[in-house]
Amino acid sequence: MIHMSTISDSAALGQLIRAERKRQQLTQEQLAGVAGVGVRFVRELESGKESCRVGLALTVLQSLGLTVSITNRGASS
Incomplete structure (x- = not known):
């Protein structure tokens, strides 16, 4: 099943x-290990802390099996 979410900010x-992460029954420590990032980064990412470390955020998303799609707000369906 494909589920789409609109993300408009870091929160x-x-x-x-x-x-x-919770749906997959992973702890923050487990996710950090799988993604190859620090636990502190996962905590800050989940808390919505703004960061210029987009590459690491994308790595975490990929580790959870999530993909990112960018669309133009002005585009019509």
Whole structure:
């Protein structure tokens, strides 16, 4: 099943990551290990802390099996 979410800020991204991590029954420590990032980064990402470390955030998303799609707000369906 494909589920799409609209992410408009770092807080919404963090909430999505936390929800998916919990759905997969992973601890923050386990996710950090799988993604190859620090536990502190996972905690800050889930709390919505703004960061310029987009590459690491994408790595965490990929580790959870999530993909990112960018669309133009002005585009019509």
